[in-house]
Amino acid sequence: MPLSADGFIAVSALLGLAIGSFLNVVIHRLPRIMERDWATQCADLRGEALPEEEPFSIVRPRSRCPHCGHQIGALENIPILSYLVLGGRCKGCGKRISWRYPLVEALTAALFVFAAWHFGPGIPAIAAMLFIAAMIALTFIDFDSQLLPDSITLPLLWVGLLLNVSATFTDLTSAVLGAVAGYLALWSVYWLFKLTTGKEGMGYGDFKLLAAIGAWFGWQVLPLTILMSSLVGALVGIALILLAKHGRNVPIPFGPYLATAGIVALFWGKALTDAYLNVL
Numbered sequence: 335m336p337l338s339a340d341g342f343i344a345v346s347a348l349l350g351l352a353i354g355s356f357l358n359v360v361i362h363r364l365p366r367i368m369e370r371d372w373a374t375q376c377a378d379l380r381g382e383a384l385p386e387e388e389p390f391s392i393v394r395p396r397s398r399c400p401h402c403g404h405q406i407g408a409l410e411n412i413p414i415l416s417y418l419v420l421g422g423r424c425k426g427c428g429k430r431i432s433w434r435y436p437l438v439e440a441l442t443a444a445l446f447v448f449a450a451w452h453f454g455p456g457i458p459a460i461a462a463m464l465f466i467a468a469m470i471a472l473t474f475i476d477f478d479s480q481l482l483p484d485s486i487t488l489p490l491l492w493v494g495l496l497l498n499v500s501a502t503f504t505d506l507t508s509a510v511l512g513a514v515a516g517y518l519a520l521w522s523v524y525w526l527f528k529l530t531t532g533k534e535g536m537g538y539g540d541f542k543l544l545a546a547i548g549a550w551f552g553w554q555v556l557p558l559t560i561l562m563s564s565l566v567g568a569l570v571g572i573a574l575i576l577l578a579k580h581g582r583n584v585p586i587p588f589g590p591y592l593a594t595a596g597i598v599a600l601f602w603g604k605a606l607t608d609a610y611l612n613v614l
Contacts, residue, residue: 337455339451339454339455342450342454342455342459343447343450343451345450346446346447346449346450346459346463347443347446347447348443349446349463350439350442350443350444350445350446350447350463351413351414351439351442351443352413353442353446353463353467354413354438354439354440354441354442354443354470355411355413355439357438357442357467357470357471357474358434358435358438358439359392359397360392360471360475361438361471361474361475361478363390363391363392364392364471364475364483364485364486365475365478365479365481365483366390367390367391367392368481368483370387370390397411399424399426399427399429401424401427401429402424402426402427402429403426404424404425404426404427410425413436413439413443414436414439414440417431417435417436418436434474438470438474441470442466442467442470445463445466445470445597446463446466448601449462449463449466449600449601450463452601457497457502458502458503461493461497461502461503462600464493465490465494465550465596465597465600466597466600468486468490469593469594469596469597470593471486472486472487472543472589472590472593473589473590473593473594474590475589476539476587476588476589476590476593477587477590480537480587481537481539482537482539482540482542482543482589483539484539484542487539487542487543487545487546488542488546490546490549490550491513491542491545491546491549492549494509494513494546494549494550494551495509495510495513495549497550498549498550498552503550503551503552503600504550504551504552504554505552508552508553508554509548509549509550509551509552510549511548511552511553512545512547512548512549512550512551512552512553512554512555512556513545513546513548513549514545514548515548515553515556516541516544516545516546516547516548516549516553516556517541517542517544517545517548519544519556519560520536520540520541520544520560521541523535523536524536524538524541536588539589540588540589540592543589543592543593543596544556544559544560544592546596547559547592547595547596547599550596550599550600551596551599551600551603554603554604554607555599555603555604555607557607558595558599558603558606558607559592559595559596559598559599559603560595562591562594562595562598563588563591563592563594563595564591566591566594566595567586567588567591570586570591571586
């Protein structure tokens with residue numbers, strides 16, 4: 335028996351909480367897994383042996399407190415509820431748990447619910463939730479480490495192209511052109527900036543993320559995506575310099591603003607693009 339619209343929204347809320355909890359693990363561990371892989375590759379090239387380390391992956395070892403090593407039990411890992419019951423503190427040592435854990439869970443659930451309401455039951459809503467989860471993970475990973483992992487951006491690009499074989503969000507031609515134009519647009523900006531200043535203004539992960547957004551929603555959303563992300567990034571950068579005394583030479587990650595613009599494109603990209611073209 336198919337789910338009603340209200341049932342689908344309720345299931346999406348629960349799924350969003352569970353996926354948000356998993357995203358917290360991905361955000362914390364994926365950059366560290368990448369660093370281990372790089373260290374291993376460098377050691378292999380130098381012919382050196384690395385010291386024995388505990389196996390470390392997305393699923394191993396079990397989650398634990400970074401302060402005292404207390405393993406997080408199942409009842410301490412219920413999204414949002416456990417944080418509230420524990421008063422935001424570790425059961426083992428009483429140290430404060432970062433507020434970001436329940437924030438990621440709540441944000442994921444809220445956006446999943448909105449996707450379920452916006453698209454209704456079906457493939458587009460499920461695909462939208464996948465896209466949202468990737469954008470949230472990339473946003474917080476980039477904030478933490480200024481990395482946009484290929485293990486997220488590249489599969490996201492290919493999934494976008496595959497979805498649009500059946501025109502889930504746009505036609506396939508627009509999706510292919512969007513992937514190519516998205517990558518080349520920021521690649522061109524990167525080289526123009528580097529040739530002009532001798533510095534790297536952004537990383538290759540930004541190119542791949544914009545290519546993925548183009549693959550999902552077509553080349554038509556790219557100008558608006560670049561404009562929105564650039565404006566928000568500029569405003570945040572100015573605010574950090576003025577209010578938080580953020581050094582002008584300290585890099586600011588661009589991925590979170592691209593990801594935010596990508597979520598806007600998911601829900602309102604066509605409407606905003608049409609309105610923008612009508613103004614012109």
